[in-house]
Amino acid sequence: MQYISVRVVDGSGTPCADEKVTIHLNTFTGGGFPAQWTSREGVAEFAIDISPTDSITVYAKGQPRYEGHPKANITVVV
Numbered sequence: 001m002q003y004i005s006v007r008v009v010d011g012s013g014t015p016c017a018d019e020k021v022t023i024h025l026n027t028f029t030g031g032g033f034p035a036q037w038t039s040r041e042g043v044a045e046f047a048i049d050i051s052p053t054d055s056i057t058v059y060a061k062g063q064p065r066y067e068g069h070p071k072a073n074i075t076v077v078v
Helices: none
Strands: 001-010 020-025 043-047 056-060 063-068 073-077
Touching: 001 020, 001 056, 020 043, 056 073, 063 073
Parallel strands: 001 073
Antiparallel strands: 001 043, 020 056, 056 063
16 A cells, blocks of 8 residues: 655645645556545645556646656645
């Protein structure tokens, strides 16, 4: 189980509340995980069953914002 915290901020670093965040697994079979919405602090929390060596894409505001291996804390700018 991987615990991933995605922080969504605007260009000035202000947290973005109530933003939809999704994580997709970058594999041949693909797959996504249930969407989460950011808190007042701009944070969305995920508990997903993936390996630390998997590749993921994090989407916020409907656009890919991070691609790489899962990390405990990911910050994206929208």
